[in-house]
Structures are given as structure tokens and as C-alpha cells.
Amino acid sequence: MDTQMKPHAVLLPFPAAGHVNPLMQLAEILHTKGFHITFVYTDNFYRQLVKSKSTDSIPSLAPDFQFVRLPDNLPDTLPDIGTKCTLTHKNCTETFTTLLKQLMEKSPAPTCVISDAVMTCAMHAAREVGLPEVQFWTASACGFMGHHSFEELIQRGIVPLKDESYTKNGYLDTPLDWIPGMKHMRLRDVNTFLYTTNPNDTMINHCIEQMKNCQRSGAIIINTLYELEKDVVDALATYYPPIYTIGPLANMTDGHLKDNTQNLTFFEENKECLNWLDNKAKSSVVYVNFGSHASMTLEQTKEIGWGLAKCGFDFLWVVRPNIVKGEKVVLDEEFLEETKERGLVVPWCPQEMVLKHPSLGLFVTHAGWNSLLEAIVGGVPLICWPIVAEQVTNCRQLCKVWGNGMELDKDVKREKVAELVREMMVGESGKEKRRMALTWKRKAEEAASAGGSSSLSLDRLINYVLLKND
Numbered sequence: 001m002d003t004q005m006k007p008h009a010v011l012l013p014f015p016a017a018g019h020v021n022p023l024m025q026l027a028e029i030l031h032t033k034g035f036h037i038t039f040v041y042t043d044n045f046y047r048q049l050v051k052s053k054s055t056d057s058i059p060s061l062a063p064d065f066q067f068v069r070l071p072d073n074l075p076d077t078l079p080d081i082g083t084k085c086t087l088t089h090k091n092c093t094e095t096f097t098t099l100l101k102q103l104m105e106k107s108p109a110p111t112c113v114i115s116d117a118v119m120t121c122a123m124h125a126a127r128e129v130g131l132p133e134v135q136f137w138t139a140s141a142c143g144f145m146g147h148h149s150f151e152e153l154i155q156r157g158i159v160p161l162k163d164e165s166y167t168k169n170g171y172l173d174t175p176l177d178w179i180p181g182m183k184h185m186r187l188r189d190v191n192t193f194l195y196t197t198n199p200n201d202t203m204i205n206h207c208i209e210q211m212k213n214c215q216r217s218g219a220i221i222i223n224t225l226y227e228l229e230k231d232v233v234d235a236l237a238t239y240y241p242p243i244y245t246i247g248p249l250a251n252m253t254d255g256h257l258k259d260n261t262q263n264l265t266f267f268e269e270n271k272e273c274l275n276w277l278d279n280k281a282k283s284s285v286v287y288v289n290f291g292s293h294a295s296m297t298l299e300q301t302k303e304i305g306w307g308l309a310k311c312g313f314d315f316l317w318v319v320r321p322n323i324v325k326g327e328k329v330v331l332d333e334e335f336l337e338e339t340k341e342r343g344l345v346v347p348w349c350p351q352e353m354v355l356k357h358p359s360l361g362l363f364v365t366h367a368g369w370n371s372l373l374e375a376i377v378g379g380v381p382l383i384c385w386p387i388v389a390e391q392v393t394n395c396r397q398l399c400k401v402w403g404n405g406m407e408l409d410k411d412v413k414r415e416k417v418a419e420l421v422r423e424m425m426v427g428e429s430g431k432e433k434r435r436m437a438l439t440w441k442r443k444a445e446e447a448a449s450a451g452g453s454s455s456l457s458l459d460r461l462i463n464y465v466l467l468k469n470d
């Protein structure tokens with residue numbers, strides 16, 4: 001194809017691993033299909049990335065796959081996610097418009113903008129320069145439905161909470177049987193952002209803004225499997241523009257840029273763990289990882305660690321250096337001694353590869369959406385211990401609808417961890433969850449193959465939305 005005639009997609013992820021990863025997967029797919037790619041990193045994220053790699057810049061992945069920095073005027077540390085979202089919106093609306101204008105003067109000029117739905121600055125900028133724009137929702141459809149219900153929860157007077165005691169007095173167990181496609185939700189399952197007494201909560205306001213943007217957008221992409229979230233996706237379709245379910249994206253990529261994209265993480269990736277897994281028996285290892293940013297107390301890490309020590313199985317445990325806010329996690333000598341024959345603790349791992357490894361028997365997770373999808377791709381059953389945001393929704397759906405895992409009590413105790421791990425590894429309910437994990441793996445493979453739901457949806461997205469072919 002003549003380079004100047006190439007379609008050119010500009011992708012803008014929210015600066016966090018769980019957002020950058022799926023946008024990168026989509027970028028890789030579009031690159032395979034002949035798109036020129038501009039992948040935009042906000043300055044703050046870019047700076048942290050290059051610092052962690054001790055380098056000055058992130059090289060292009062191919063001549064027609066470039067990274068661009070977006071000035072965001074953000075400090076290195078921010079108090080919370082709500083502030084990060086609102087400041088990013090405030091500071092990037094103008095800079096992203098300027099960036100798009102600059103790109104429009106080059107060849108090939110951009111032909112579409114694919115914006116992470118959290119990056120509410122993108123729609124305004126794309127419209128300003130006359131480019132079609134699509135919103136990419138990187139979490140689950142049930143998480144989307146949760147956000148969609150925020151306004152109604154406020155109108156019905158259910159949130160904000162009257163006072164702090166409402167987080168503990170059973171109020172969060174209020175059933176919400178009116179949320180479309182998710183009849184068994186309780187208030188506690190909709191999103192932890194709602195556990196607030198603040199009538200002007202920045203995060204809630206930002207989420208409502210995201211939903212308004214989605215309603216005005218040309219199309220919405222969700223990294224989900226239609227078969228898994230059919231009821232919710234169908235319900236969303238009545239409120240929103242066309243929805244394209246194209247997940248799990250990990251099944252749709254050909255991996256041609258994989259070696260390079262794996263370098264795009266802040267933490268040093270331990271690849272040795274794959275060799276360690278090679279020497280373990282099939283389905284014998286418990287893998288524990290709570291994602292890229294959620295945090296817990298030191299006490300909770302200790303309970304999880306001792307639960308693993310007591311369960312009796314081999315385990316691979318990722319203890320991210322910043323998993324406990326403001327404190328370095330130092331594991332007890334006694335714990336290390338007791339588990340040295342069967343435990344491996346690392347700071348970060350190539351999770352997609354780990355979850356595809358035949359030695360994996362179980363994944364203990366915070367129920368982040370990418371982690372759940374990667375577990376589906378690997379056919380691995382799960383224990384969920386949700387921490388923040390829509391992880392609670394994912395966990396509820398998984399336990400009540402999808403059937404491929406169980407929930408660990410919020411008040412995490414070593415005995416309970418060990419007991420649930422044993423139940424999932426060798427107990428009767430574990431067998432059923434494993435069977436469902438394999439069923440979803442198969443369905444996800446079918447969806448990604450020619451004629452499958454995700455594959456057809458991707459084709460439609462590319463042809464009718466991104467290339468504007470009739």
C-alpha cells in the first residue's frame with residue numbers, strides 16, 4: 001500500500017498498565033491489518049517508563065508504529081485516581097488537540113482516533129480537528145454497566161452514603177435488582193467508587209462524564225467476549241452507540257510486535273519464573289498476582305503469604321514492590337524458610353505467558369479485567385479477592401454467572417486462604433470451576449477464529465467505523 005494512503009489510527013490510552021496493554025494489543029492488530037499507528041503516552045507515564053528502563057526514549061516498534069508524548073503537566077505523584085483522571089482531562093484537552101493538528105500536517109495524516117473511554121479529553125480534540133473517534137472501554141461490559149448506573153443510584157438517593165457507618169452496617173448489601181442484565185448485584189458489587197459520603201466525589205463525577213462521552217461517540221469497543229457478557233452487552237446496546245465486542249484481544253493478536261511491547265512495563269519482569277514452571281507437574285502451581293496498581297496492607301500480604309505456605313501446593317507469588325502503600329514488603333525469614341522448596345516470589349512476571357503455562361492450576365487475583373481475560377485464555381480457574389473499582393463487579397459476575405471461580409473473604413486470613421486454595425485445587429467445587437474455565441477458554445478461541453463473534457465484530461469495526469467502507 002502506498003504509505004501516504006495508509007489508514008492512520010491514533011490511540012490514546014489512560015496511563016496505567018491495565019489500559020495501555022489492551023490498547024497496545026488493538027494497535028498491534030490494526031498494524032497487521034495495514035494501519036499506520038501513533039500510540040500516545042501521556043508525559044507523566046512516559047517519564048516513569050523511560051526512568052524504569054534507564055533510557056531516554058522508547059523506540060518506535062516499526063517504521064509505521066510510533067510512540068508520541070503528550071504534554072500533561074502532571075507531577076510524578078498524585079493523591080488518588082480521581083485527581084489523576086480530572087487533571088488529565090483538564091491538562092490534556094488542549095495539548096491533544098495541538099498534537100492531532102501537528103499529526104494532520106504529516107503523511108500519512110491520521111484517519112481516526114481510538115480513545116480510552118477514561119481519557120475524556122480525546123473526543124473534544126478529535127471533533128475539533130474533524131477526525132472520527134471511537135471510545136475503547138478496557139474493562140468488562142459489567143463494569144461499564146456499573147458506571148452506567150451511577151447517575152440512577154444518585155437520583156434514587158442510594159448514594160452518596162449517609163455517613164461512614166454505612167460502609168459497615170449492612171447497607172452495602174442492599175440488593176439492586178433493577179440494573180439491566182445483572183439482576184443479582186448488591187450495592188457493594190457495583191463499584192467501590194460508590195462507597196463514598198461525598199456528594200461531589202471527583203471520581204464519580206468523572207465516571208458519569210465518561211458515560212456521557214460514550215453516549216455521544218461514534219462507536220464503543222469493549223475488550224470482552226460476547227458469549228460471556230451477552231445479557232449485559234445487549235442491555236447496554238439500548239443506551240449506547242454500536243458496541244463492538246472484540247475480546248479477548250490476547251486471542252486476536254498475531255504477536256508480531258510482542259517481544260518489544262513486553263518491555264513497556266515499569267517493573268523488572270522476571271522471566272526465570274517460566275523455567276521454574278517448566279519443571280512443575282501439569283496444573284500443580286498456584287499463581288498469585290494482584291495487578292499493576294491495587295494496594296493492600298502489610299498485614300494482608302502476610303496472611304496471603306502464610307495461606308500459601310499452609311496450603312501445601314507449589315506457588316508463584318508476584319509481590320509488586322509498591323503493593324503496600326509507602327512501605328517496602330520484607331517477607332518473614334520463617335516464611336521464606338518454610339516455603340523455599342515450593343514457592344517462588346518475584347516482583348513482576350510476564351503474566352500472559354504465565355497464565356498459558358500448562359503447570360498452572362489456579363490463579364489468585366484481584367479480578368482486574370485483563371487478568372480475568374488472560375485467565376480465560378489460559379483456561380485457568382480463579383480465586384478472586386477484589387480490591388478496588390469494578391473488580392467487585394467482575395468478581396460477582398464470575399461467582400454468580402460465569403462459574404469459573406470463587407471469592408475469598410474480604411477479611412483475609414491465612415486459614416481461609418489455605419482452605420479455599422485446597423478446595424479449588426483438589427475439591428469438588430474446584431473441579432466444576434476448572435471445567436467452566438476450560439469451557440470459556442474454548443468459547444474464547446471460537447470467538448477469535450474466522451466467523452466467530454469477536455472476529456466478525458473486529459472486521460465490522462475496521463470496515464465500517466475505522467475505514468468508513470459501506
Ligand code: UDP
Pocket residue numbers: 016017018019021289290291292293294318347348349350351352367368369370371372374
Ligand atoms: N501484568 C503483568 N505482570 C504482572 C502483573 C500484571 O504482565 O506481574 C499485566 C497483566 O497481564 C494485565 C495488566 O498487567 O495485562 C493488569 O491489568 P488488570 O486489568 O488485570 O489489572 P490492573 O492492573 O488494571 O488493576
